[in-house]
Amino acid sequence: MKDTKKIALVTGIFGQDGSYMAEYLLGLGYEVHGISREKHQGKLAESIESLTTIHYGDIKDQMFVDRVLEQTVFDEIYNFAAISDLGTANKNPEETKKINHDAVGFIFNKAIEVNPKVRLFQASSSQMFDTSVSPQNEDTQFVPRNVYAETKIDAHNDFVVGLRKRGVFVCSGFLFNHESPRREDRFVTGKIAKTMTKIKLGLIDTPLELGNMDMERDWGFAGDFVRAAHLMLQAKEPKDYVVATGKLHTVREFVEEGARCLGLNISWKSEGIDEYGVDDSGKVIVKVNKDFYAPKETFKMVGDISKIKQDLGWEPSVSFESLVSMMIKNNLEELSVEN
Structure with a gap:
């Protein structure tokens, strides 16, 4: 056969x-x-x-x-x-x-x-x-x-x-933007997850430095996105599709969710290029670096996934909160083993 x-x-x-x-x-x-x-x-x-x-x-x-x-x-x-x-x-x-x-x-x-x-x-x-x-x-x-x-x-x-x-x-x-525990720290989400975990474990004593905290992105899970790619090639006819979550979150929200996963509480001080966040002890754990700062974008990059949902039955299975959590947990495991 x-x-x-x-x-x-x-x-x-x-x-x-x-x-x-x-x-x-x-x-x-x-x-x-x-x-x-x-x-x-x-x-x-x-x-x-x-x-x-x-x-x-x-x-x-x-x-x-x-x-x-x-x-x-x-x-x-x-x-x-x-x-x-x-x-x-x-x-x-x-x-x-x-x-x-x-x-x-x-x-x-x-x-x-x-x-x-x-x-x-x-x-x-x-x-x-x-x-x-x-x-x-x-x-x-x-x-x-x-x-x-x-x-x-x-x-x-x-x-x-x-x-x-x-x-x-x-x-x-x-x-659209898609992340995972495999995301390298040269990308902002990977940087946030890894640096905040290092701060929590006491491996570094310097704050996480980022750009504009109000920047918004449509962040999904890479594992969901490859499932969409496979579905496209199983269809009866070839079509192009937007693959996204359809939901926007700010860099600040990503930081806050990462902190929550690590048992940290962040209080924000000042705003714009002078913004920074402190933990309950008053220690600065995140701040804006003017070299990374850009004015908030006037546009919104967010995907409309109605076509792929209707044609192929695809939709994201991993929420924003779960995505951040899996990235933090992976860094906790890897950094704990290394140190």
């Missing part, structure tokens, strides 16, 4: 999204392959490596990409590899274009050459949308605000819209 197990390729497999995607697919019985530029250390990477086939190489190298896609006929490909940090993208526009745009073309074009019936998922971004409209949905026009958004828009137009016109099953997920 023919083996009907599906075979999927996940790019950026050791990243936050890629690792959750790999685990989800493995749980569904898929044979999973991944692409990574370099070998990663740690229990998570070791676990994924032991359960999947990893192809080490650079997706900017078309010959490498061709070799990977010629070796195995993939049923589904999930492209999460990208330069997503806005600071890094703005400092390295050419590199960002090569990874966020050119490499997508290498992967998708070769994939359909090998298997015309392959199903393709592109991780697009809420950063692509016009911010004068809120909430944003699938029909919101694209207005790039940075290099990252520009490359994502170009990749969507060239390799999602373009290939779909040729009959290829390819979908974009317009992913």
Whole structure:
């Protein structure tokens, strides 16, 4: 009897999204392959490596990409590899274009050459949308605000819209902010969770420094978002979807919820660039750093998920409070072991 197990390729497999995607697919019985530029250390990477086939190489190298896609006929490909940090993208526009745009073309074009019936998922971004409209949905026009958004828009137009016109099953997920215990501390949510945990454990004696506490984001759980990506590729026809929670929370709320999880109580003093928070003893544990501060945005980036909810039955399962809690708990476990 023919083996009907599906075979999927996940790019950026050791990243936050890629690792959750790999685990989800493995749980569904898929044979999973991944692409990574370099070998990663740690229990998570070791676990994924032991359960999947990893192809080490650079997706900017078309010959490498061709070799990977010629070796195995993939049923589904999930492209999460990208330069997503806005600071890094703005400092390295050419590199960002090569990874966020050119490499997508290498992967998708070769994939359909090998298997015309392959199903393709592109991780697009809420950063692509016009911010004068809120909430944003699938029909919101694209207005790039940075290099990252520009490359994502170009990749969507060239390799999602373009290939779909040729009959290829390819979908974009317009992913709003999504976090998890795997979020690195170069991102604000990861920084908050890790620094506050260090303060609670007495590992540091300096306060958490942030920008504008009133900044709002639509934060969801990465594990929910990869479930949405999978659902898109199981549909009868390829469509693009906004993936979000539809709810906004401020940086201040994230800090407060993290503090609550750690048994800390924060009282806020002053406002704007002079704002800071103290614990019950009066110790400053969080403050605004003027170097990180930006005026509050006049727009609201919040996703309208009515289409994906209606078409695919998807909706987020993890609340904002639960998301913050799992990030704090993970840091407590890791930092307690390390120290």
